[in-house]
Amino acid sequence: MIVVFDAQCLLCNRWVRFLLRYDRVGRFRFASMQGHTxxxxxxxxxxxxxxxxxxxxxxxxxxxxHTAAILRVLHQLGWPWRLAWAAWLVPAPLRNALYRWMARNRYRIWGRSEVCMVPSPETAARFLD
Incomplete structure (x- = not known):
């Protein structure tokens, strides 16, 4: 599975670091939306x-x-992150409206880096660009 993320978004970078920490079997790989892949x-x-x-x-x-991607990722991480699957009970238009608001304001709220995230040598193989 490949997670395509905004490498300049500090929230997105935190999400990727979270996944690197809790994806113990290494099922996720990463591609920045700024890269060719x-x-x-x-x-x-x-x-x-x-x-x-x-x-x-x-x-x-x-x-x-949107939220479908996040919930699928969390489900793949196993326990206790699989509990987030309960968010499917919230109608998609409501979940995604909140997600879109956060996405539109991500740089203002969480910040932006002019330099893309550089993976550590231990995790570099999981990044496609």
Whole structure:
């Protein structure tokens, strides 16, 4: 599974660090939307490569975005993160409205880095660009 994320977004970088910490079996790989692989995956999913305001999860030829991507990722992490699956009880329009608001304001609230995240040598192999 590939997580396509905004490498300049500090919230997104925290999300990736969280996944690196709790994905003990290494099932997730990462592609920044600023890189060639990330842009190719975004285009394949029919999403704009510029100004995107969502996380993308790609598994083979299937993809998910917004809260569906986050909930699928958390489910894959196992216990206790699998409890987040209960959020499916909240209607998608409500979950995704909150997600889109956070995505639109992510730089203002959490900050932005002008430099993309640099993985550690131990995790570098999990990054595609």
């Amino acid at each position: 990330g842009q190719r995956l975004l285009a394949s999913a029919g999403l704009p490569v510029d100004g995107l305001q969502t996380l993308l999860l790609v598994d083979g030829d299937r993809s998910w975005q």
